[in-house]
Amino acid sequence: MSDEATPAELPAEIREAVPDWDDEYLDRVSDRLMYNYDLEKDRSVAGERWDLYGEMRVLSQKQFFHPSLSYADHEAEEYLFARRESRPTVAELERLVEVGHDLADERVVADEEHFGTDFTFVLVADEIPDDVREFVAGFRDRTLLKFGYHGHYEINLVVVAPAADDHVGSEAADVTEAFTLWEEVSTPEEGLLSRFAKRFWR
Template sequence: MSDRERRGGDIAGSERSIEGTESEPEPSERSVPDWDDEYVDRVSDRLMHNYDLEKDRAVAGERFTLYGEMNLVSQKHFLHPAISLAEHESNEHLFVQRVDRLDDETLDRYVDLGHELADDEEWLEPDEEHFATEFTFVAVAPSIPDDVRRRVADFSERTLLKYGYHGHYEINLVVVAPDREELVANENADVEAAFRLWDEIEREEPGILGLIARRLQL
């Protein structure tokens, strides 16, 4: 990856607006699977408004209980919306997996898979219109060891594509022990709020989509 450069921190950008389409189906019209896992099923109720969801998705030898995809398109306008100067795409791929235990090997698998998918144009197509793609991995476990907790809290993995001319991709990690009501996520994993079922999502605060859009500076 000679044309890629990794770094931490945010990429400053100009103001953008989210553009919707009339043909986008409402969440109630989408086919949302039912999960045998009660916790994941309740989480999916929070995710379905912003993500297209799949059940039991196999990816590169890993099987995930839930897979979610979200796509955002932003545009810059000059004087009138009909005059579009630029269009940028931001995407998130969300992978949720039940595991018996958490350790560094589990986290390493997720990070390696994120980089592997980023090299596959079926998952990320780098060009001038690409702004950001996130690969977010959520491990649901009975407990969270202290060493895993520290590593996830300090985790940061962002890679510039062609020195930023083709945007960037980012890998996020979330670990949750729902029976203990414990969760740890790296700083940029805004979707983690959907996995805190023991906490209400404050309606006066930005929703999950709003948080992600704000962080991506859309």
């Protein structure tokens, strides 16, 4: 599928599985996310309600001459949580970080095939307070599992104010691009997992 693909060019079973959001902004964001994420709306996780929830899983493997002779398999996944929060606070973001650690305890299977798991929290705000911007911009929370032999998990934060064409994302929050509808989506460089295979529809 090319970067210029449109939703109409996606297989029908993929298009039909993507919910419609009454929230026009989130509905447009889902058009970018549908290429990489299984999406749900109004999902409750760990006692929290999320307007948009997504899961992405990627398996990367090396092989000799036949798929049955594979080695160095690596699994990567991301859990995405987004909702409207008109006035986000640093305290709320810190609480969500703790939710992320609790979810990691429940969901991450730490073994030799685990490469990495991301938990990304996105708050859609009316505006971004200065202390929130400073906190998110300087945030990085990466936990190595068994000194990295079992991969790692990372918690990412994004706060976006679409009415003001404004956003801030933590260092490793690649999904930020899907939420900045007023900006072009960059073309990724090829990497270990091509940073999860593809980016978002332009």
